[in-house]
Amino acid sequence: MATEQSNESMAELVAKMDSLETREVADAKSTKKPKIDDGDSDSDSSSLDSFGSGGTDEEWRSYDWPEKEPEWDVDSYDGREFKINPRIRKLYCTQERYDEYCSYRLKAFKSRGFLADPTNGIYDVYLDAPPKGDHMSRGFLAELANVCVAKFNETKGKTLELVNVVSATETGAARWKFYITFMARESPNGPLVEYQAKVIKFSGDVRPPFPILCRPSPAPAI
Structure with a gap:
C-alpha cells in the first residue's frame, strides 16, 4: 500500500x-521578440519556432x-x-x-x-473513484483485458483465466490504449499470478477492441 x-x-x-x-x-514563446524578415534569412531555420x-x-x-x-504480441x-x-x-x-x-x-x-507518465500522456485510471463512465469501471477493464486473454490462449495454447483487475493506466483520445495489470490463474486450481495486458479501445466502438499483448508481469527489480 x-x-x-x-x-x-x-x-x-x-x-x-x-x-x-x-x-x-x-x-x-509569448515573450519572444518578433523576427524581422530582411530577405536574407534561411527558410529552413525560420521554419523552426524557437522557444529561446x-x-x-x-x-x-x-x-x-x-x-x-499496433501488432499482436509486439510491445511498442x-x-x-x-x-x-x-x-x-x-x-x-x-x-x-x-x-x-x-x-x-x-x-x-x-x-x-504500466505506471503513469504524464509527460508522455499516460495517466492512472482510478478504479476505486466514483465512475465517470463505463471505461472507468473495473468490469469494463476486465472485459478489455479478457480480449487479450482470449488472444493469448488462442495463440499460445493456454488456459489463462482472469480473476480481477489490480490497476490500469490509459492514454489517447480518439482511441484509448489501456495498460491493465490483473491477477489470473494459469490453470483452474492454480495459484494467482500477476499478468499484464495492453489493448486499444476505439472511440464510439467504430472497431472492436484490438488486443496488443498479454504476458506475466516482470519480476520486480531487486
Missing part, C-alpha cells in the same frame, strides 16, 4: 512538474516516440531509448527535485506504460 501511495504521489509531482514545464515553454533557451519545436519533437500501428516500447531533454533541468530550482523527476520518469519508462 505504501508503494502504491508513493507511486501515486510521485506521479502527481511529475504532473505538476510537467505543468510547470508547459507554462515555462509557453511564457518563453527552451529550445526549438524540432528539438522537443526529437524526444517524442512516434506511434506505431521495444527498441526505445530513455531520453530526457537536458533543457528541462533549468525548470527545477534544486538538483534534488530534478533528480526526483528523472528517477520517476525512468521508473515509468521501465514499466512500459
